[in-house]
């Protein structure tokens with residue numbers, strides 16, 4: 063199973079503010095939908111609650127340390143490892159944040175779908191620093207929306 067991170071971040075690495083995305087980029091959301099449709103997603107409990115409902119057409123695994131946490135239409139696990147194991151038969155697992163989950167899964171990710179906004183945005187959640195030394199750039203494109211941004215795909219190089 064390919065383990066992939068999908069993230070959109072500002073120039074200053076911000077990914078969220080007050081539990082929400084601090085921007086609206088309809089073209090990037092459409093790409094996220096196309097990319098993940100029919101696949102399995104793993105996300106932190108706070109990110110799930112900021113979305114507020116299971117995303118249609120996708121299997122959603124929510125990670126919470128609260129063993130009593132339940133969400134209709136999602137599977138809940140109490141560790142990231144349990145989530146990865148549960149997704150085991152999937153072709154690709156899309157890790158969808160937030161900051162806490164990215165921090166803990168960066169070392170597992172073989173692929174990163176990275177949206178980078180051409181703007182600094184105020185916020186309280188950020189994407190961890192990562193080194194692209196071990197990653198190969200598979201694809202990059204410049205995109206226009208109400209904020210210009212780039213979309214790139216990074217793949218971990220074979221060791």
Ligand SMILES: NC(=O)c1ccc[n+]([C@@H]2O[C@H](COP(=O)([O-])OP(=O)(O)OC[C@H]3O[C@@H](n4cnc5c(N)ncnc54)[C@H](OP(=O)(O)O)[C@@H]3O)[C@@H](O)[C@H]2O)c1
Pocket residue numbers: 068069070071076077078079080081082083105106107108109110112125126127128131139140141142158159160161162163164166187
């Ligand atoms: N720009 C983007 O691409 C993007 C993507 C996703 C999210 N975001 C933003 O990121 C922010 C949310 O990020 P966040 O860091 O606050 O929260 P988060 O990563 O979404 O969720 C954190 C929660 O996940 C659970 N958790 C974390 N590690 C765990 C582990 N090892 N085992 C079991 N459960 C674990 C805990 O839930 P419990 O407290 O229930 O135990 C923890 O409170 C929001 O602003 C959101 O909009 C941005």
